[in-house]
Amino acid sequence: MSLLDITVTDLRCIEHAQLNVAPGLTLLWGDNGSGKTSLLEAIFLLGRGRSFRTRNTERLIQRGKNHLQVIGRVADPGGRESAVGFEASRTATIARIAGRSAQSLAELSQVFPVQVIEPGVHRLVEEAGYRRRRWMDWAVFHVEPQFIDTWVRYTRALKQRNAALKIEEGEASAWDPELARLGEVIAESRRLFVSRLEPYWQEAVTALSGLAVDLHYLRGWGQDQTLAEALASSRSRDDARHMTHAGPHRADIAIQLHGRPAREVLSRGQQKLVAVAMTLAQLRLLQDLTQTTPTLLLDDPAAELDGERLQRFIGEVLKLRCQLVVTSLQAESRLFGTPERTFRVVQGRVHPV
Ligand SMILES: Nc1ncnc2c1ncn2[C@@H]1O[C@H](COP(=O)(O)OP(=O)(O)OP(=O)(O)O)[C@@H](O)[C@H]1O
Ligand SMILES: [Mg+2]
Structure with a gap:
């Protein structure tokens, strides 16, 4: 294209x-x-x-x-x-x-x-998870076009659940089966993307920075629970704060050097190289998987x-x-x-x- x-x-x-x-x-x-x-x-x-x-x-x-x-x-x-x-x-x-x-x-x-590398690209490493989710989802969507539809339906259900948490107790859990089902699908698509990215990422980050930086995908709820279980177990916290704490809207990619957060240990220039490596690795993967x-x-x-x-x-x-x-x-x-x-x-x- x-x-x-x-x-x-x-x-x-x-x-x-x-x-x-x-x-x-x-x-x-x-x-x-x-x-x-x-x-x-x-x-x-x-x-x-x-x-x-x-x-x-x-x-x-x-x-x-x-x-x-x-x-x-x-x-x-x-x-x-x-x-x-x-x-x-x-x-x-x-x-x-x-x-x-x-x-x-x-x-x-x-x-x-279209993708961009601009002077603020290091924020992909430095700032909150939303930039990394967006980075990940753009690629997931190109590999799996139906991803966006699942995401739109999930977001809609999430809004309804959060709205229900604000008014009347009990109603919110009506949305849990739908959220749990769509949320698991989203998390699986992202997990697959991050695992496919791994070899491209290793090559790009080594070539660009020479640093042993790791990417760990965090799906947005506890490792040993289903999303349905996580929604049930965080319910009292959700009620107290009128928001849903478990789910793929809380996903992130932990970027680490020797087990420490990259944003705390890397220089600005190194963060830029890591962010560039993430972006170039993603483009290579898309080229191989989708021929675009x-x-x-x-x-x-x-x-x-x-x-x-x-x-x-x-x-x-x-x-x-x-x-x-x-x-x-x-x-x-x-x-x-x-x-x-x-x-x-x-x-x-x-x-x-
Ligand atoms: N909404 C706006 N309406 C009119 N002018 C604007 C608006 N927003 C920004 N500008 C002006 O547009 C100009 C172009 O900025 P731009 O960032 O594209 O320049 P640049 O060529 O990339 O510069 P640099 O080399 O410093 O990065 C700036 O002078 C800015 O003040
Ligand atoms: Mg400029």
Whole structure:
């Protein structure tokens, strides 16, 4: 799958931009604040329906405007083209595929798989579990498209149970059989993904960081219980706090070095390498399992990496042979080879070079 072109309207400092993206390497260069990361956000929006910089899509709308729009064309490996689009106003977002509105963001994700490595990528290691769940679920979904439907049904049942915990005692357990059934399915899909990832992960983390970092999948409830049992045994705590404590919504991936949490023992640069290794391992796995190669966006890839680590990073990225869109402060950046297309970004305007 690759992006052919993209048109961006009223997104951050970009009032209007049109780019024909290369099948291989596209370079975006420009000064600080010129709009490079904003262009990557626009591409990411097309495939994910959200930004990688904020949870609040409204913030992406240009100041003084009411509405942003991104339209693109993508081609699958057989050369079949699809038009994809994403629009956001202050109150709503719409994703479009081939002119009709998409059923869900998952559908967008399937038509245009895209992944990003940006200067904040270390937060995958450092911050709370929700980033790691999202990281894991994006890949699980690409391997097992029905995963998203199970997840949507689970989340719906979870909301109902939590709402019941707030009002009347007793009612909440009516949701337990449904939650337990869907929750076990989700946990099993994730477990399978993490176990398939293991060899790819070992290779990537060793090549990139040389550190013996382990990933442990934690499914979100006790090891020796079924989810139904865990729901029953945490019931008094759930009642007290009006929330459900056991289930795949609490899953995580523990990232450890010699049994200690990576976020406590690794430097920022090392955390970045670990997060990059997680991402590249995931892309390799998807390539092998699904024969799709997502487009990879690299924002300021050299940030925080020393010369040797940067070379290893570049080597691992090039092995993917995927479509790359890379930003740089320098026109002459050749980190990933000679770009097929270069655009200069100046104060929100994009000029082909
Ligand atoms: N909603 C908005 N409306 C208008 N302008 C915005 C909005 N949000 C951010 N900006 C501006 O958009 C500009 C582009 O920022 P962007 O992060 O894309 O630059 P960049 O080229 O990636 O810079 P750097 O090299 O420093 O990373 C910034 O000057 C920012 O202040
Ligand atoms: Mg930037």
